[in-house]
Amino acid sequence: MAEEVKLIPQVTPELKPFFDAARHHQLAVQKCDNCGKLRFPPAPLCLACDSPRSSWVAVSGRGTVFSFTVMHRAYHPAFKAPYTLAVIELDEGVKITSNVVGIEPSRVKCGMAVEVMFDRLSDEVTLPRFRPAAG
């Protein structure tokens, strides 16, 4: 059987804390050390107070589908169309682009509750994706 093809993202210095947390099955976002505002993707300055000081904190991993699209072509062999690409609005207010898995793409709706799950791609990289929230 042919080996599964994967598209493993580059672990940049900016995203290393994100991937470190994901390896331990936690979803982490950046937090301003000055005012506490959360942000993702990582950025050099806080958009609320301009402070450059920040750390990473774990969040609940629960949220809702803010918007989504069903990709009907796989531009890379790691993907099998159709699949759902979505922007998730986390309960903590931060948005993250990800996949919604574990549900037929045709049943995904804006506003539906989702929770994070973790997909191990390699020793270094585990990727957070989202599935319909339990219960």
Place this chain on the structure above:
Amino acid sequence: MSLKGKTAIAGLGITRMGKNYDHSSALGFAAEAISLALEDAGLKRSDLDGLLVTTGVSYQGLASFALQDSLRLTTRLLADVNAGGSSAGTALAMAAEAIATGTANVVACVFADAPLKPPAPGGKGGSAGDAYGVPRGLDSAYGAFGANWVYALLAQRHMYLYGTTQDQLGAIAIAERQWANRNPMAQFYKEPLTLEEYHASRWITEPLHLYDCCLVSNGGVCVIVTSAERARDLRKPPVYILGVGQGHHPGPTLDNLDTGIPIAKETAFRMAGIELKDVQVAELYDCYTITVLLSLEGYGFCKKGEGGPYAAATRLGHGGGIPINTGGGELSSYYMWGMTPVSEAIIQARGEGGERQSPKHDVVLASCQTRNLSTHSVVVMGTNP
């Protein structure tokens, strides 16, 4: 200092569009477009003293340098202009500013791209999508490639918030096709489109069908800008640049569907001394149907959230309101980034639109955008300075 009426468009050159393999790279199409624009204006190559070049996805490197060398041009102004799809409006503004301030006198603004490759012997041609590459960031790990998905998210969000329907997006695609069917330069000149065919077309990235997405084109467009005074002595009636503006909204537009349009519009309309009701023809950037819908809202043709019903009722001028995207736009004529709306705006302002010509064309608007409409430029042009 206002730029209003100080400069004018004197030349327009448009190559054949689409599966055109006359040249192997964007530079060849750029050179051909320049020569067509010089001929159109009645100018010689040696009259040019400014060159602003934008190349699409197919060319890597500094095209302005390569083009200057191949055309043996000595200039006072030379640059690659890259503000993505917004570049055409940016380049025209730079040209007008340079001419008004005495930096240059005759500036060629050119866009060219050659993403399509001819069929290999015995095989199929390369897929258009392949030219757009695969980025390697976090988004790509989730299977987010190209630009289609970003606009699909916008469309989905608009549908969720305002009840916008697939039929309403389809109405935009069909209205543009009807315009293209009157434009001999359009890639879809001879192909009508029905609502049934729209719905039956394959999904690209849901909720965007094939016909919600722009064409892919090989070709080039050149616009020559000079002083109003000089333009009056040239071959074609001058199309005066009345106002230019840019607006760059810190995305993502998805958060609240706010775009760069209001800022760009405010600057350009103030410069031109006009209001929206003075605009008689509009050419709106239309990489996707949702881009047109959000532009109708952004410019104030209708209220925010009402773009769907408005587009379905007015059908870009076929059912009411002013003529919009009269050449068929990027969806149905040719995809030259911002040079698609800009070139058709010039044709309309000159009254050269043939079967698709708007009877009123004294004030014409061309909008250019990129990055989910967060990056925007606009040119207001007209027949009187």
